[in-house]
Amino acid sequence: MILENVKNESTILWEPSDEWIRNANLTEFAKRVWMWPIKYDRLHKWSFANPKEFWSAIWDYTDIIGEKGDDILIQPDDGKMLGTKWFPQAKLNFAENLLRGDGKRQAIIEATEDGVTRALTMEQLRTMVAKAQTGLRSLGVSKGDRVAGIVTNGIEGLVSLLATASIGAVWTTCSPDFGPQGIVDRIGQVKPKVLIASLSYQYNRKTFDLNEKIQEVLEMMDGVSTIVTLEAAQFLPKENIVNVVNWSELTQNDATVPKFERVEFDSPLYILYSSGTTGLPKAIVHSVGGSLLKHVTEHQLHCDVKPGDVMFWYTNSAWMMYHWLVSGLASEATLLLYDGAAVLKDDLGFLWRIAEGVGINHFGLSPKFLDILMKNSYDVQNLHDMSRLRSVFSAGAPVSPEHFEWVYENIKKDMLFASCSGGTEILGCFVMGSPIHPVRKGEITCKTLGMAVDVLDERGASVLHQKGDLVCTEPFPSMPITFWGEGGDERYFDTYFSERDGIWVHGDLAEQTIDETVIIYGRTDTTLKPGGVRIGTAEIYRVIDQFSEIQDSIVFGMKIDGDEEVVLCLVMEEKLTSEFVKQLRQDIRMKASPRHVPKRIYQVQEIPYTLNGKKVEGAVRSVVAGKPVKNKGSIINPGCLSEYENLSVREFL
Incomplete structure (x- = not known):
């Protein structure tokens, strides 16, 4: 383990009480597997070092309906991740596990832009x-x-x-x-x-x-x-x-x-698709057992979902978080399904009124939605009764430290807030929250149980307080079966295992800390390299998001004379001025570093997003470089890309 520039300046925003920890599902599970008093780091290492015992214990603890069989794991002779076979004798049905419990309990609440419609x-x-x-x-x-x-x-x-x-x-x-x-x-x-x-x-x-x-x-x-x-x-x-x-x-x-x-x-069980912004979408095939075990682990141990809880995530039917939410039924939770806009014609409180009305316990949202609330100073806790709310989760993009603070100041002080990071590829999370950990400003709380997550530098060394590749070094049940179609196994291997022999390389630029937390800086395929030094776009967005004058933004790299210049495009309330740009650059220099300062800053009308609410830096970079965007079908507003076609010859500030 390489330790570089160790700092311990993280701010604790929330700590669970003794009662909270005592009543947590994670505490009960730790007792079941003889890991009490609980030391999470020890439990986590045991979970991937002893996968047979851990995943068998998960099956039993979560009361999976089906035949488990005697064998839990068969690994290939080379000991690598690909080719691992989980629960080879098991028989189960996904729907049977979700349609469980008392028939009289409330299972589903449906809402639209007209409010709650059915239950x-x-x-x-x-x-x-x-x-x-x-x-x-x-x-x-x-x-x-x-x-x-x-x-x-x-x-x-x-x-x-x-x-x-x-x-x-x-x-x-x-x-x-x-x-x-x-x-x-x-x-x-x-x-x-x-x-x-x-x-x-x-x-x-x-x-x-x-x-x-x-x-x-x-x-x-x-x-x-x-x-x-x-x-x-x-x-x-x-x-x-x-x-x-x-x-x-x-x-x-x-x-x-x-x-x-x-x-x-x-x-x-499922075929899900990658965002497709860099090519034809990959059709990722997920298994019945792997999806179910991954979700009940995250729901019950990391999110502390209990029978009768009401779960919600703002999502559409195509995003992986929809499938993640659906599995909440296996933990005997009630699901709130909502179809419509998060903000209705400047009505910032619409979703919060629904949450208040149905008694939401677990609320999932996006950093973009948080940013809208923060920039409009929407005071959730004083406008709505959040007494039943126990957790707020966020996924889809890194959450800035300022958003962490805003959540606790404006939604609820005594609750679990967790940023999560994983992906469609694993139908779950590599890193997420926990009901027994403190929440630290700007940091993802812990590595998910059963996941041998690490951050490696270019030499393959595990590093602390240094940016590197987010990887997983041991197999886990929710690894895809294959990619659908001809050559699916080969394409699957090339996507995740070709860079480092036998190691899953996820494609995120990350940092792990001495506190066992993780910081995600963005996708490595959109990582900026001015002067050859890798920096994450999230570090720039963090500073930009503090300016109320900026409505939206996108950061990407532009190849110039053998180097890469940082380019920033802004959607502004008013006309962009040289005075504002000077202040913005100064703030980025002071709060990030001189390398993060954009060389070129442009004002634009619109930022492209995928249908799942993610900024499409790669598509903009391709358009600016004169390269085709291979799949505009995943972009909700592809017409706005035309504004970027001549960006390189436009005057900038």
Whole structure:
């Protein structure tokens, strides 16, 4: 372990009380595995050094429904991560584990921009799944078939997922706001037998008709035999190329109890897609058992989710956090499903009013949403009753230290706030929060149990207080099965294992501290290298976000004369002035370093984002360099990229 420039200047913003620690699920688990009194660092190292014991204990502690078998782990002869086989004798069904518990308990709350619209008990949810399952079987869906959804984040979309999983079939989805080509680039790869589609959706009080989009998708995509529309409205594809059934017709049967087909642990459950901003999206295949074990571990041990808790994450049906949220049912939590905008026409409090009304315990959001609240000085704790709120989580991008402070000053003082980092590739987190740790300003609390996370420099040495590659050195159950399609195993290997032999290289620039916390600085493919020194874009965004005059921003590198210049584009309330730029550069120099100071600063009208709310630095960098953006289908506002085409010859400040 290399230790460089050790500093211990982190500020503790919150510490769990003795009662909080005593009542935490993590404490109970530590006692179960004879790790009490709990020392998290010791428990974490044991969890990946003894994977058979740890993951077997997780199965037992979380009451997984199914046959575990005697063998837990079979590793390849070379001892490397790829080729590991988990629970080779196990049989289980994903939906069976989610549709558990008292039938009278509340399972689902659905909300739209009109407020809370419906709620289901577990018994009602099971009945809906049984009917949808019977309907899918009548359409010929069986184990291993793909069912695709272009669905809103509502009850029917969730029921479709669970019904698919109950059969042992594979669920894959796109959000309705994807463009037709973006949808086909994703779900078209896996040739679904059945397509389930919403025919409209609402966003920021506007209704969007999807009939034409769905028609285009069907014309471009092979393999679909039936389309199931969630609305009763008539949908007539050209030339009757597919069978058309609406939701009420699909579920018009007498079934009331689902029949669960138990499958192998490593049977495919989900196919999710990478953001696709640097090429055709990778179709990542996730397993039944790996997804379930990863999620119950994170929910129960790291997020302290308990039966009856109400969970929410602001997401669409395509993002991995939707799938993460759905698994909350396996911990007997109630899920709030919301479809719509986070902020409604300057109504900053809409989601908080819903959270207050349903008694949210765990609230998941994005750094972008936090930034909007902070810049508008929205005082959540004094405008809403947050007495039931126990945790707030954030994912999708690094959270600045200032946002950490704002959360505790304006949402709630006594709660767990956790920034999380992982990805679609693992359907979970490498690093996240914990109910027994203090929360330190700007730092992710701990490495996730079962994950041998490290930060390595260019020599392969583990480093502290130094930026390096975030890696995982030991296998874990939620590793993908493969990438769908020809050469999938090879593409999977090339993506994560080609840089360092036998080690998963995730693609994040990170730093680990002497306190066992982790700081994420952004993706390594967007890392800036002025003068050959690697710096993360998050370090610049942290300073920029403190200026209320700046509405939005994006940072990227521009190749100039064999070096790389840092470029900053700003969306401003007013015209950008040389005086403001001087102050901004001075602040970046003082609060980050001279290397972080942008050489070129431009004013622009709009910043490109993916449909999951992530800034697309790579796409901007490609456009500025005159290179094609290979997949604009994943960008929610691709038209704004034209503004960047001539950026290199524009006058800058």
